[in-house]
Amino acid sequence: MKARQKRLAFVGLAIVGIGAASALAVTALKSNLSYFFSPSQVIANEAPPDHVFRLGGLVTKGTxxxxxxxxxxxxxxxxxxxxxxxxxxxxxxxxxSEGTGVVAKGRLGSDRIFYADEVLAKHDEEYMPPEVASTLQTAHAQGVVESAAQASGATN
Incomplete structure (x- = not known):
């Protein structure tokens, strides 16, 4: 084998090795991803039924x-x-506690109950995870729009 052929073989093996390592890394990262969903998204069946994900919102008082x-x-x-x-x-x-923000990581059961493996609570009265805050704001905005639509429909 000439020196040029040895170099080409080495470069080819290096490319195959890097490709295999990249494929393994992507596979490992995909299996460890846990996306965030709000209760509205879970009810709308947007959350994967057989995959770990995070559920965030407020703990309902009295529950x-x-x-x-x-x-x-x-x-x-x-x-x-x-x-x-x-x-x-x-x-x-x-x-x-009841009425505070919470993020739970787990799976949705076939009985539509979320089985949490981990529960995280907010760490002070000012802080709320950004995902929870945005979903609460979205839900509140939708509630205001629906209330306004119902009020205008009731007056017509």
Whole structure:
């Protein structure tokens, strides 16, 4: 084999190696992605039914129910337009309470209950995750438009 052929073989192997490493990296990243969805998007079936995703919104007041085992908690998350039931087994963050912002990571069950693996609460009264704030603002704006449309329809 001549020196030129050896160089071409080396470059070819390097390209194949880089391609294989890139394919493995992309595959690993895809499996670890968890997109954010609001309760309205979950109700509209925009969330993947067989994939881990994050659900964010406000914990609905009066819905937190602790089971007798002491670790399982059921509560509702709302974006002021729609509500999704959440089940979580584990220790909740200290700042978790009704009426506060929350982001839960998990899967949607066939019974339309979101089974959370992880629950994160906001860390002070000023902060809210950007995704939660934008979905709450969108839901509020849609609610105002629908209320105005209903009011104008009622007067006509």
């Amino acid at each position: 937190v129910q602790r089971q007798k085992d002491g670790l399982t908690v059921h509560f509702d998350v709302t974006d002021n337009a729609q509500t999704v039931k959440v089940a979580y087994t584990g220790i909740l963050p200290d700042l978790f």
